[in-house]
Amino acid sequence: ACHGQNGMAQIPGYPHLAGQNEAYLISSLKAYKANQRSGGQAAVMQGEAAALSDEDIANLAAYYASLPAGGE
Numbered sequence: 001a002c003h004g005q006n007g008m009a010q011i012p013g014y015p016h017l018a019g020q021n022e023a024y025l026i027s028s029l030k031a032y033k034a035n036q037r038s039g040g041q042a043a044v045m046q047g048e049a050a051a052l053s054d055e056d057i058a059n060l061a062a063y064y065a066s067l068p069a070g071g072e
Contacts, residue, residue, distance in 0.1 A: 007067045011059075014041070019069025033057075041056035 004010045007018025017025065031037045033049035052060070 001048075002044075007064050008070075011053070017064040018067035020064055022061045022065035025064055028059055029057045030054075031062065 002009065002011055002014050003017045007016060007020075009016050028037075029049050029052065032042065032045040033052060037045070049057075052059055
């Protein structure tokens, strides 16, 4: 909900995910899952990432990377 279905954040200050680099998204989600990120909404993201498998993370990253930047 925070990053929007089309990868465009609905809340100011939250990053857009549409068109983001796939490797970066994988790295970020794995860091959240391992509690290696702090600050901001890290606690929320850690909770979301905790239940994701490596396959889930790869699929999410591929999906958001495939969306056009700008949500068009």
